[in-house]
Amino acid sequence: MSEITPETVEHLAELARIALTDEEVATLTRQLGAIADSVAKVSEVATPEVPATSHPIPMANVTRPDVPGPTLTTEEALSGAPESDGSRFVVAAILGEEQ
Amino acid sequence: MTELTRLPAAELSDLLAEREVSSVEVVRAHLDRIAAVDGAVHAFLHVSDAALAAAAAVDAARGDGAALGPLAGVPVAIKDVLCTHDMPSTAGSRILEGWVPPYDATPVARMRAAGLVPLGKTNMDEFAMGSSTEHSAYGPTRNPWDLDRIPGGSGGGSAAAVAALEAPLALGSDTGGSIRQPGAVTGTVGVKPTYGGVSRYGAIALASSLDQVGPVARTVLDAALLHDVIGGHDPKDSTSLPDAWPSFADAAREGAGADSLRGVRIGVVRELDSAGFQAGVTQRFHEALELLVAAGAEIVEVSAPHFEYAVAAYYVILPAEASSNLAKFDSVRFGLRVTPPGGGTVEQVMAATRELGFGPEVKRRVILGTYALSAGYYDAYYGSAQQVRTLIQRDFAAAFAQADVLVSPAAPTTAFRIGEKVDDPLAMYLNDVTTIPANLAGVPGMALPMGLAPEDGLPTGFQLMAPAREDARLYRIGATLERLLGERHGAILDRAPALA
Numbered sequence A: 001m002s003e004i005t006p007e008t009v010e011h012l013a014e015l016a017r018i019a020l021t022d023e024e025v026a027t028l029t030r031q032l033g034a035i036a037d038s039v040a041k042v043s044e045v046a047t048p049e050v051p052a053t054s055h056p057i058p059m060a061n062v063t064r065p066d067v068p069g070p071t072l073t074t075e076e077a078l079s080g081a082p083e084s085d086g087s088r089f090v091v092a093a094i095l096g097e098e099q
Numbered sequence B: 001m002t003e004l005t006r007l008p009a010a011e012l013s014d015l016l017a018e019r020e021v022s023s024v025e026v027v028r029a030h031l032d033r034i035a036a037v038d039g040a041v042h043a044f045l046h047v048s049d050a051a052l053a054a055a056a057a058v059d060a061a062r063g064d065g066a067a068l069g070p071l072a073g074v075p076v077a078i079k080d081v082l083c084t085h086d087m088p089s090t091a092g093s094r095i096l097e098g099w100v101p102p103y104d105a106t107p108v109a110r111m112r113a114a115g116l117v118p119l120g121k122t123n124m125d126e127f128a129m130g131s132s133t134e135h136s137a138y139g140p141t142r143n144p145w146d147l148d149r150i151p152g153g154s155g156g157g158s159a160a161a162v163a164a165l166e167a168p169l170a171l172g173s174d175t176g177g178s179i180r181q182p183g184a185v186t187g188t189v190g191v192k193p194t195y196g197g198v199s200r201y202g203a204i205a206l207a208s209s210l211d212q213v214g215p216v217a218r219t220v221l222d223a224a225l226l227h228d229v230i231g232g233h234d235p236k237d238s239t240s241l242p243d244a245w246p247s248f249a250d251a252a253r254e255g256a257g258a259d260s261l262r263g264v265r266i267g268v269v270r271e272l273d274s275a276g277f278q279a280g281v282t283q284r285f286h287e288a289l290e291l292l293v294a295a296g297a298e299i300v301e302v303s304a305p306h307f308e309y310a311v312a313a314y315y316v317i318l319p320a321e322a323s324s325n326l327a328k329f330d331s332v333r334f335g336l337r338v339t340p341p342g343g344g345t346v347e348q349v350m351a352a353t354r355e356l357g358f359g360p361e362v363k364r365r366v367i368l369g370t371y372a373l374s375a376g377y378y379d380a381y382y383g384s385a386q387q388v389r390t391l392i393q394r395d396f397a398a399a400f401a402q403a404d405v406l407v408s409p410a411a412p413t414t415a416f417r418i419g420e421k422v423d424d425p426l427a428m429y430l431n432d433v434t435t436i437p438a439n440l441a442g443v444p445g446m447a448l449p450m451g452l453a454p455e456d457g458l459p460t461g462f463q464l465m466a467p468a469r470e471d472a473r474l475y476r477i478g479a480t481l482e483r484l485l486g487e488r489h490g491a492i493l494d495r496a497p498a499l500a
Helices: A006-015 A022-039 B009-017 B023-041 B051-063 B106-113 B156-163 B180-186 B220-230 B248-257 B279-294 B305-328 B346-357 B360-372 B379-402 B425-432 B436-441 B471-489
Strands: B044-047 B075-079 B117-122 B169-173 B189-192 B213-217 B265-269 B298-302 B405-409 B445-452 B459-465
Touching (some): A022 B425, B009 B220, B023 B075, B044 B156, B106 B117, B156 B169, B180 B459, B189 B220, B220 B445, B248 B471, B265 B379, B279 B298, B305 B360
Parallel strands (some): B265 B298
Antiparallel strands (some): B044 B117
8 A cells, every 4th residue: 555645735736836725625625546556566567677768759859950940039939927017026035034 | 521520630631721711710610610519528727809800810821921830720729738928827727727828838839820820728636647638627628429438537637638639639638648549539630749859848847757749630641731830949848859750740630641561560568458448548549550560560579577566657657747747836926815813924824825826636746755755764665766767668678679560449338427537546547557657658649440349439649659750650550550441441430429
């Protein structure tokens, strides 16, 4: 059985920057435990001599000529932002009060 | 003349080229059909208000004698995972509600350049996570064959639009079956190209090592024509293959005209011909095999012993990659921003935004992926899953040494009822058991209709898989099988409910 507890889910949610309700924590604890148990079978056949595949069709050192091309204007780049000052993205305070 | 919405894209192209109809007439017929039936089907999240103007521009170009491509003037629906500069692109998520990207995805740009006319954006499971389109933040799409049933997913909107005669063609994306499984359960054709065959630039990423954009259509030839337009190298995608591709439309025409399949070795994957599948699916699959044998093909049974680990490996790799890809939805550059009461730090704003902006399946997978990648668990989950991926690639290599194509049912059942599996993620994940191996190995796959299941009268799908870069083989053999099945069953979409 997996070791997924409500505390694990709360910690993972914090890492993933998702606030969860207590009800969601309870549901996810149960569901993630079942899913983790189910997918753990991958380790049954993963013996040390089998190399890992991260990419189905590997390509190495893909580059293009370093030639300037069209790019988004500032206005276009900011067009979807929830808040901007016309030339920059505006974000909430990065540091908490205690920092 | 047959009503315009019932004609395949290839026939519309001929009529347009001969000026028997105008693109404005064709597009108007489809917009009228959308207006008539989409209230019931809900295939579209957004209908373009620029389609008639785009159609008029193609008609004008044709009138001026411009050289136009084969699909110029034909309308197309676009899965909402693809960026469009003139329509919202939400990927089915609340977090991107109303977002209009400042650029077009490469497959969209190529379609516009070829004169295809975008009709609108189609519904999907949020960020393409799902097999039923029930995980859309904007409500489910309904299967045109039975409005109480799911149209498959994640690309249920594109498949339903094509099946409901709202569009002759659509674009989809397939990470674990999101083009092929909806094709199977709606009686349409869907192709997942070789990984790297179609640019992913501007496709909102789910799992970057698995995602592939591809065509949705009602015939094999139509899928090939659209694949020819969207495929080929794109310097904006570093995983795009620099290969020169043959004409898939030529391959489909050649296959449709072939007298025999002598010399073709069809590999039946033992592990994907399961006794656990719905009886009518298995029956139609074996009948299709008999048609192939009667046409001269040789049937070879092949074994892929590691396919039984594919779903498990997929549900480690996909959440891991998705948890990284979805980190970009941070309330800064695009989409929703939710500020907690009384304000908060940027981290608190992000957490509140993602709590409200993501649905339950997305939260589940992002947190699962975060778990699989965390210290202490990485080797057991992500590392092992990547090793399974190698074993599955080896299974494919061994099988393709014995057979030219591999075949299986495209989905284990016909369309299930809306709500039946939505609260049981593990049951939902098993819908993709037949389609996931191709994504893990990067090989191309096609689903095409193989008749209706006798027990429920709903569509079933036949899957063909070919070695990487051999997509043309799918179109050639798929078109032959489509003709043989058509001679047996007739055009099955003609038996779908009229809806309006």
